[in-house]
Amino acid sequence: MDNPLLKPFGTPFDSIPFQALKPAHFKPAILQLIEEAKQEINAIVSNPSTPDFANTIAAMDYAGKQLNIVSAAFFNLDAAETNDEIQQLAQELSPVLAEYSNDIMLNEGLFQRIKQVHDAVNESALTGEEARLLDKTYKGFARNGALLSAEDKEKLREIDKQLATLTMKFSQNVLQETNAYHLHILDKKQLAGLPDSILAAAKAEAEKRQLEGWVFTLHFPSFVPFMKYAANRDLRKELYLASATRALKANEYNNEGIVRDIVALRDRRAKLLGFGTHADFVLQERMASSPAIVLDFLHDLLQKAKPHAIQEVTKLQALAEADGISTTMPYDHAYYAEKLRETTFNLSEEALKPYFPLPQVLEAAFDAASRLYGLIFELRTDIPTYHPEVVVYEVLENGQHKALLYTDWHPREGKRAGAWMTAYRGQWKENDQQVRPHISIVCNFARPVGEVPSLLTFNEVTTLFHEFGHALHGMLADTTFESLSGTNVYWDFVELPSQFMENYCYEKDFLRSFARHHQTGEPLPEEEIDKIVAAANFMEGYQTVRQLGFGLLDMAYHTGKLSPDISVEQFEKDTVRDTQLYPDVSGTAQSTSFSHIFAGGYSAGYYSYKWAEVLDADAFSYFKETGIFNPETAAKFKALLSSGGTIDPMELFIRFRGRRPEPQALLKRAGLVA
Structure with a gap:
């Protein structure tokens, strides 16, 4: 078989x-x-x-290098455009690639050479990047x-084959x-409260x-608005239960045994390598260097956030009681939170959507990157894609090619839920030549x-900016070695660039530059911009406590707390x-x-979202002091982004900020302190 993956x-x-690929080629x-x-x-x-x-x-x-590129293409397809054949191949190839990785890592002759160089x-004869690579390789x-x-x-x-x-x-x-x-509704009376745009999408799904x-599904653009608006x-309870029992039902897709097996295998692996737990193993290479530091961090934030969260939920309960609901449940939260948002700020997410058509929001992200880092994004129609909806841009800096950016915005049956940034090819230098990266953003927007174009909720606007921040980390990469390039940094540092970009969505002048009605071109009224900024901390206590719950659950699984005599459900609860607030x-x-x-890379690392929020709040406070597009401050942050993992992340932050990060900026931004 002529295989396009095995030739130029x-x-x-x-x-x-x-355009030339079939699953059988991989x-x-x-x-x-x-x-x-x-x-x-x-x-x-x-x-x-x-x-x-x-x-x-x-x-x-x-x-x-070529193996990395081809396997990245395969697993990115498995995440964004999979089918039965690709899923079967993923089951076959994952253990094979794990075995290959182990063949290298357990190669005695290779390690002896590395050890000899290390010892x-x-x-002083190496550059800083070379010394960092040597240390990373040996470790x-x-x-x-x-x-x-x-x-x-x-x-x-x-163990590694089984884990893969x-x-x-x-x-x-x-x-x-x-x-x-899927939830199939024939009587429109059952859909009271749902906006016309959501009904139109549900009608299209039924057709x-x-x-x-x-028809409503568990995919985010369908699930989230239903929970938020359906009276x-x-x-609401039915849809919530469908989501909250995924892979928990007594069928062939039940993940309970898999959860136990993954946790047990990770624990065995860590102990084999001389670590007390999987978390000890993971955190040796993180800014937060031990489970104790992570747990102290999470519990300290919980202590500060929980009183605010309780106050917020109490307000929702009062609204629910007015509707005759004596006990507010998790499937009531989004509905009454939206009601409270509308009454407190007279702000409706649905009413804002016409001002945030996807093409406009993307153009705003491009504009921010241009003003901060001098990047230009040009549409390319000659780059092959894996689906007709995928759009590719060439990224230019000073007229020179910098990267490719693939964008894939909408849900499909072959695409997993959520939003993520990934790479088809990393960045490195070889023989004084730059090899530039191919970066991808994948989302699930309506x-x-x-x-009517794809209209984003304000939350989805921040999601786009978040993933674009990760993409910038990849696109601006400028290192010699790929394994230290772009997002190849400590996991609790990797969310800094993404969460940093979200801050721009709450800057009034910047919002004014792109929030315009998709039909009339009218700018978003000034009072609505004021409301968005005023509502920035809406339900922040609740959201923080919820995130901390995920972080604590992750740490409990990976510090040996799961015992065989307790169900996964009970252990979690x-x-x-x-x-728990409900x-x-x-x-x-x-x-x-x-x-x-x-299934992702966040085991013993989910805390890093909150950890990185401390970094991003402090970093953006510096921009607020100097100007959100200040060229000198932007140049410093660009240096942080382009350095990848070549410098210790704390040192990188200090070079940018002039000092270590301080949590006060996060607590202040979140409204958790005065």
Whole structure:
């Protein structure tokens, strides 16, 4: 079979040749590229020259580049445009790639060369980036079993193969359960409270399924507005239960056993490597360096936020009681929060949507990047894509090519829920030549309906800016070695660039520049802008406590707290009890669909969202002091972004801010202190 993945792509900027690809191309390509990468590693091991930085450490970073690109394309497709064939291939290829990774990490000859360089090198002879790569490489091997006995290395291999299979299966089960459910309504009276735009989308979904009436799903653009606006409490409860029981039901997609197996395997792996728990293992390479530091951080924030959260929920309960509801439940929260927002600020998310058409919001993000960092985004129609809805931009700086940016905005059956940034190719320098990155943003915003463009809620506006912040981290990357480039930083630092960009959505002058009605071009009225800014901290106590609950649950799973004699549901409820603001709903759990920690990269790291909020609030307060588009401040922040992982993140922050981060800026911004 002629395989387009095994020859020069022949596309602009060597972008992935999606137009020529079939799922069947991936397995033979990945298997062949694994063999080629192994040969590159063998050449390093058998090199007769004395091991040094160039022939061992740098050579390793350059090995397997094509395998990285092809496997990234495959797993990005599995997340954004999957099907049964791709899912089956993912089950087959995940353990194979885990085995390949272990073949490298447990290669005794390779590690001896790395150790020799590590032990003998004079660090003053290396650049700062080279010293950082040497340290990262040595630690990476040690943390992945290089110091183990032959017998324990085999145990580690088996654990990693099982984990690769289980995390993939977890993700696929959540997607199956998300797609399996829909709420079909024939009587329009049951849809009281829902805005016309949401009804139109639900009608279009029904027509797509060749059904009468209206259809609502568990995908965010359908689920969230239903929970927020539907007056029918029984239907809110039904939709909530469908979401909160995903992969928890007694069927083939149940994730309870998988959760237990993943937790147990991670714990065994950590102990095999000499760590007390998986969290100890993970946090050795984080700004927050131990479980105790993370837990202190979470509990300290909880103490400050919970009184505010209780006050907020009490106000919602008063509204619910006026409707005859004696006990407010989780499926009431979004509905009454929206009512409270409307009465407190006279602010309706739905009424704002016509002022935030997707193309306009994206243009505003591009404008911010241009004013801050001098980037220009030009539409390219000649770059192959994996779906007709995907749009690609060439990113330019001073007229020179900087990156490609793929954008994929709308939900599909083959796309997992949520929003994320990823890369098809990283950034590095080789033979004095720049290899520039190919970055992607994937979201799940409502599709255009008829002549009406995709209209974003204000929350979705901030989501777009968040993912665009991650994308900028990737696009501005300027390092020599790919493994230190872009978002290859400590996990509790990686959310700084994304959360930083959200701040611009609350700046009045900037909002005025792009919030215009999609039909009339009228600017968003000044009083509405004032309300958005005034409502910035709306339900902040509740949202903070909810996030802290997720962080505490993550830490409990990964510090050995799960025992065999307690159900996953009960363990979760016991763990988050202090963060719970509504009564339990029996038979529900977040854990079985908690993809961030069981299928993403956030295990023992979910706390990092809040940790990074401290960094981003403090960073943006500096911009507020100097001007939100101040060129000198922006140049300093651009240097932070482009440095990737070449410098310790605390040092990077201090270089930018002139001091260590202080939490006061976050507490003040969140309204948790005066």
